[in-house]
Amino acid sequence: MQKRAGLLLVAGVSIAATTAAAMTPHVASDATARAAWLPIAALLQTGLQGQTSAELARPAPAIAVDIARWNSLRQSDSLPFTSYASFLIGHRGWPGEAAMRRTAERQADPSVANPGEIVRFFTVFPPLTNTGHARYAFALMATGRRDDARREALAAWTGGVLTLPDEQRILGAFGPTFTQADHDARMDALLSNGDTQSAARAMALVSAARRPVFETRLALQTRASDAAARLAALGSDGAGDPGLLVDRANWMRNTTNSAGARQLMAQRRQLSRLPANPEKFMETMLVMARGAANDGQWPTAYQIASQVDDLFPAGTDVSTRSYGERDKYTDLTWLAGRAALRLGRNADAAGMFERYGRGAASSQTRAKGFFWAGRATAAAGNAEAASALFRQAASSPDQFYGQLALERLGETAPPPSAQPPATPAERAAFDARPLVQAIRYLGSTGNRADQTLFVRALADQLDDDRQREVASEFGRSIGRLDLGVWAAREARGDGDSFYATGAFPNVSIPPAYSRYWAFAHGIMRQESSFERTAVSSAGARGLMQLMPGTARQASSRVGLSYDLSRLTGDPDYNVMLGTHHLSELMNEWGGSAILVAAAYNAGSGNVRRWVAANGDPRMPGVDPIAWIEDIPFAETRNYVQRVIENTVVYDMLDPNSRGGPRGRISAFIGRRPG
Template identity: 40%
Template sequence: MSSMVRKSLLFLALSGASALALTSPVHAEDNTMKVTYQPSAAGRAVSQWEYLVASDKLGFSDYADFLLKNPGFPKEGLLRTRAENTLENEAPSSRELVQYFDRNPPQTNSGRARYALALAAVQRPEAFEIARKAWRDGSMSSSAEAYLMGLYGARFTADDHIARMDALLWHGDKEAAARQIVNVPAANRALFMARLALVQKTAPESAGVMVPAEAMSDPGYVFNKVQYHRSTGNLPAAVTTLATRPKFATPAHDAEDFVAEMLAVAKGAGSSQAVAIASSVDDLFAPGTDISDGSYRLRDKYTDLMWLGGTKALWTLGDGAKAAPLFYRYGMAAKTPLTRSKGLFWAGRAASNAGDRNEATRYWELAAKYADQYYGQLAIASLGRPMPQFSDQVSAVPSSELRSSFNSDPLVAALRAISSSRRSWKTERAFFEAISENADTPEEMALVADLAAELKLEEFAVVAGATAPEHGLFGFERLAHPTVNVPYGTDWTMAHAIMRQESEFDQNRVSHAGARGMMQLMPGTAREQAGKMGMNYMSADLTDDPQYNIRLGDGYFRRLLDYYGGAYPLAIGAYNAGPGRVNQWLRLNGDPRTGAIDYVTWIEKIPANFETRYYIMRVLGNAVAYDNMHPHRAPGGRPRTISDFLR
């Protein structure tokens, strides 16, 4: 699971010493032993994890000791970054740093530089290669810079100095760049001088710096130039620079930052220019780069840019041919089933609008793989095909060895301790998600599902089933759609569709806004609805009695559905945001009940700062999935399609 099977919890057992005491790299394994987690030990580890996650002002040893003892715990990257950030004000011994970084490779370049210096201090042969990478990757403290230059300056090559100068200018580190310029070969100096002027908020021409003719094919120069224009209030110049630039000669040093800059500029551009900017993103990356494997920030900015370009092309310019590849990029950059199927569906719709039915079919067939998702269902409808049957959960029988490895995983022990002590559901969820993320095979996912059932964490069956497609695992749709008993007369399908989205069937869930229970009712709404139904209002029963909560939630939803004349998208939106907001959007974007706009487009045009857009999509997708998984529960025994809910 890779990681689930690959390691048991290790801690350093050096008599009378901290976990950071030095071990020789050759004999490190001699000084480690497996920890068998008893519930009390696991509970203590979880308590310490909660404390460290909530605290960003602790010392290096606080984070480092925990990370050495508890590899693979949730938010490990956050804790590692915090550990490295403490090194700006702390000076652990070289032996302590080597001990830590040997097991936790640096997350930051400053950390990498400190690791290199520590390796040099203990005379480890790999010190130079780590130092060389730190040098090439740019920013570090001025003292680390001086030490590395003193130790290895004679061994750094011209290419190393060029790479460092490039990185420093990407990071906007003008002081270090000004020091580094003397190390750059004369043949490369003109371009770097022009970039340095831009970073210093000066037009190169005004500073008497010549800009080489080939500068616009350099991604670093264009990045610095666009940032300069934006910082000096000249957005039109930034737009023109990005919309008309030639193809880059090499990939960008920091494609993530460049995509973020492109998005910021495209938001202020005209429609044609925004499409041009979004369409020129490919040469920022090396051929074959899979954006979906990138950081969350890269995926987020990239998909926002592709969506902006695609919608401008399709909705404003009416150019489906230009929109389709942008929507396709959006989908393929996404990790989650909803977002991936969204891009693929809209790529198909754009291609269809452009008259390319073959290309539309190709995109829709890709989206249709996600039949339990709103957009997958729209793709199936667009193809004119019936909903597929959802088979029972895939047959996956874990071996005894795999089951033993799973049960000895510290994350599993920690989750059991969390469950038995009724800790915060957020902590519980963090550990369950970490376990689910490690499941890369059907057998491993089956073990995750078994764990949720064992601990009576029905709500996390939703998490496990939803995670499976992100790992290329299909056939877990039923796992992701659990069922519960509901009061007689309840709209079974809609109650399940709403509960899956609102609370994941957690009867004790209380939102930050105060919504409570399985149907996530606000106390005021619940009190009003109880009165309308002739029921006593019992605030405690909103979480203590799921049947009470479901009856009130079902009654409230039916009231909204009546108010909107049976229009499910509008009633679902009002359940989330209130009728006032929905009525406002009807006035703003048109009323799909009159034919002024279709429901699919109306939902997309709900302002992005409201969660309601995705809420409607998810609840509708849930409703279709539940109807088709349990046809005997559907009205008249006829499972509905997404088209039935969009009338």
């Protein structure tokens, strides 16, 4: 660590000894934790060269100290519990909170940390993991709250995977209070998670009635030599056990009997109990149903996927379940709906697509489900019910399927609203947010990468359109156009909407390519969210996310020298090369927005293969909406829809527009949606 005049240096500014001392209350109960803050200065010192001694002596702002602590904590998973706990409690909603909470839970050992502080932490942050439930139980026990301790211990025990020391400690302290039903629940959880070692240890504790099924499941998972014999010995016993069904199907598939596994999962059945882990059960259903669909076995695919509601209590609102469960549920209902269409069963398809829409939390997924349900309902001959479903989808006019639904209803998408500017009071309240202060500070130090994390975190915490408008104004004022975009995305993910001009920033487009103004903006909004320094994991750079090779070719064609650094350092340079590349794709694909967007994301070679396999979406006999859904790359499938929906909106904002109807998605998919 660099030292000067007895001062700690953080982010190019010094933290005086008094500031360092002020940090100690956060970790006052743990001397080791106090020592853990010593490396902070080394983490963030930047830009020291050329600073005057007065600048170096200036105390760091409080937010700089907080950022330094945050950086230190997120880069280590072995600091004392109190280090993580005190920071999390005082800095709700900072980037990486969930990961830091999991680390805190692993470090929450009441034999090392103060049990009272552990209890306080879990009171604020309920456990995310089984380890967290176990450590909470130990801390509650240490503070004399035995009944509460048993509750958490039981949650840990029946939740499944634990470290061996935690398992032994729970069993020793609370085992006598557990019932055989509790031990059976633990075994279900362990086997659902594939923890065969823990399951073998716990087998002696389960009920005699369920032990044969559990032992057979363990044999199937470990591919034991007696697995088939155990399965045969069971006979019809356990036939309705969901765990046995899944383990048997996976065992059959893993022993080269995929056809038998699919038929097993396709059979109509009465489960004797609900699955301990619906998400894991659905994973197996998806593998089997997708395998059947890929082999053209559409009746089997439908029979498997359409049984997904049997995994939940009657009347369950799946949209309120965990992300993993929602994701698998919508995958299965979507597959069942597409399979039903293949079989000419429009009414069944409509039912599955409507379940897809109702099982989603995001407005994007809901719009997709209701549009396809409306389409299938119309094909089944019920125009009135179809219109009602299209109306539900049309409540999302900024989204691909909402725009399609509007046009099916004979309407055009409305332009995004122009929100009233922020009031002084709104700005003051907004500026007081710690995340806003962090974004400002990181911008002042040039740390754009970390600033991006805070931009995303802030967008996730905006509760209404006024807050989102203030945030988008703030983003524009500091050169973070992506803040308004992320505010809209986070709203969409929560089932809400921020359909305002602040969510659709714009930049200068070279006059030579002004006819592509709307499409170029549609690409930038999806590619980089208008973050000019964005670099993807694949190496794509800048506003239009150009790969270096593509940028080099484009630069030679427009008569500019190639400069890698300018792709992220000069937005005009990036947009010049990007719009030229876009113009070449437009020429190659005859101006088809679908094919150009697909080629921009996945390359023209892949697009040629998809056209050869699925037809040309420009041709009358090819359904362009289904063509997009049949793109085999999930990223590209989503990309094409997002770019087109963005382009529809930007077409209404295009300053170069020559008039004519706007807000119609048919202008970009080539025909009126059927």
